[in-house]
């Protein structure tokens with residue numbers, strides 16, 4: 309699913325966000341990324357989505373070599389990813405349901421299925437009562453859950469969730485974590501970043517990545533493959 | 535293709551949102567496009583009407599042949615025969631003093647009483663000759679060789695003048711069409727760019743979700759299409775009102791001028807205006823959305 313060899317990312321202003329990353333992630337793996345603010349978590353996810361390109365090294369995501377990828381392949385790649393952005397990136401002036409469906413409209417779902425999946429995803433994040441609310445009127449935590457619903461409703465093969473529980477109370481956060489983790493049963497790869505180490509400490513299975521100032525250390529637990 | 539059909543409702547709603555977000559600019563664009571198209575429609579109508587007049591005059595082309603006074607009946611019938619034998623000549627018919635008097639009375643209408651100032655009939659008889667206008671030069675030179683003809687009055691000068699006017703209108707028309715085309719494209723592509731700028735966050739998000747460029751562009755193209763189409767509609771309504779009013783006025787003032795039927799004129803100009811506006815709207819918005827496709831990095 310993901311293969312990184314000596315990948316580094318240096319921003320134009322000289323900030324070194326990632327250093328010499330070596331990593332191999334299989335389909336269906338669940339990956340937790342922790343690390344202090346500014347350590348490079350979001351930067352790593354940006355590389356996976358083709359928002360940034362590796363400065364050096366070789367990165368392959370779903371068989372695409374990211375340094376050589378063209379516009380139409382990047383589009384196809386992103387269509388297979390369910391992203392939860394740290395800043396949500398919801399479309400203002402639309403309802404929660406419209407926002408969720410917007411991520412699916414160009415993926416070829418028949419209209420009925422699209423509606424059904426979107427409603428189901430909103431139920432799964434506990435927002436069935438807010439389906440027709442404008443996202444402008446939702447709380448931060450609710451907005452975050454709409455963003456999560458948008459990511460999972462489109463049935464991606466890779467979920468990339470950047471701080472998906474950052475604005476949630478402990479119960480909601482746990483529920484969202486469990487929900488995201490449950491997708492591995494469908495062989496979906498799930499990558500989650502978080503500050504909140506207490507949310508993942510008890511987890512028995514998965515790949516645990518810690519980033520410190522751009523340096524990755526990786527630990528695998530449970531029947532984690534590879 | 536399928537996804538365009540599935541998403542038509544969404545696209546229309548998006549176009550409406552785009553319209554509402556920048557309401558003032560959009561309304562001003564519609565108004566200016568409407569006026570631009572109104573000018574276009576006016577020029578095209580003028581063009582149409584003038585060509586119709588010229589055609590009618592050409593079709594009814596006839597010349598009046600005045601013959602020497604005091605010809606005997608046999609000389610007159612020989613003259614008629616001679617004229618008939620010229621190639622390109624159609625009907626030939628004598629119009630005597632009485633009839634020319636009556637015709638003038640008809641033309642003058644209410645003013646006919648001035649004819650009563652004459653003690654004697656001031657008109658002379660003449661021969662009315664229908665000719666094929668295309669061959670008028672040849673026919674005229676042949677007629678000049680016919681005996682007993684004193685003077686030929688043709689409407690060639692009038693026709694030449696009309697044709698001059700038509701070519702001026704045609705020239706102005708082409709300029710106007712070009713100007714309308716360019717300014718419409720400018721207005722539309724500009725407002726579309728503005729809309730793209732206003733929606734840059736949303737567009738960026740769509741790109742991050744992997745939306746194909748046509749999916750992102752389609753609402754903007756719809757917006758441009760509706761802007762010009764509504765502009766075209768406004769122009770059509772203005773033209774409809776003006777032509778209906780103008781026709782009435784002209785028919786009152788100069789009843790003998792040949793005009794194309796108002797209905798068909800309006801129908802063809804309105805069709806032309808709407809089709810042109812729709813096409814220009816689509817091209818304009820395509821120009822507006824062009825060149826923003828490569829920023830896929832988000």
Ligand SMILES: Nc1ncnc2c1ncn2[C@@H]1O[C@H](COP(=O)(O)OP(=O)(O)OP(=O)(O)O)[C@@H](O)[C@H]1O
Nearest residue numbers: 319320321323325344345346347348349350351352
């Ligand atoms: N576009 C950019 N240009 C320059 N520097 C950047 C850019 N984006 C991020 N950085 C810098 O790169 C480093 C890593 O940032 P990143 O956003 O990956 O951190 P993070 O681990 O996601 O932090 P947080 O937990 O606060 O979200 C930071 O020092 C940040 O200031």
Ligand SMILES: [Mg+2]
Nearest residue numbers: 349350394470
């Ligand atoms: Mg971050």
